[in-house]
Amino acid sequence: GAVVSQHPSWVICKSGTSVKIECRSLDFQATTMFWYRQFPKQSLMLMATSNEGSKATYEQGVEKDKFLINHASLTLSTLTVTSAHPEDSSFYICSASPRTGGRDEQFFGPGTRLTVL
């Protein structure tokens, strides 16, 4: 149980284009989902937290207009990187929690590797 999937697992895009990454909780309802970013040889950095049906809360320094998050259902959250640039190339990981506020364990997806040319 507690499986989280991400799609795609990797994507290559041209600079200036937008890329959408999906995060799904397969066997539980996730009231809270989290998006992290991880640069090579660095740790995970939380980008934003979203609760189903409400606007995402972004961490300091993360541009909300560039990283659009939608959590429209209890099993799906999407992250759209708009007008991607090479510096956005990174490993994007989502996690999901079955309880509001994420107070229980977070279950992580396998990650999406984004390369912007």
Add this chain to the structure above:
Amino acid sequence: DAKTTQPPSMDCAEGRAANLPCNHSTISGNEYVYWYRQIHSQGPQYIIHGLKNNETNEMASLIITEDRKSSTLILPHATLRDTAVYYCIVRGTNDYKLSFGAGTTVTVRA
């Protein structure tokens, strides 16, 4: 502001127990100790968590000192597939964020 301190790396022989230390000297009474690990190019995997009692599950054991200022994650019989970065995280009951530090890179050698 790091709440935990872990050694940057450690080696372990396959089949032997791996003992991973973590210092959390400023831990508060309502904060739990969580352990996650991340195998290369994968998402983190939950291992175990505890408040003050020792905990054991099918993956590992967590030993928390009586003053709760430090803990040790024990992998009883390390395998090559346990090679990963292990993160010790302190998290309060009212917190929803997981703050990942640098972790400990564990390399299991045959």
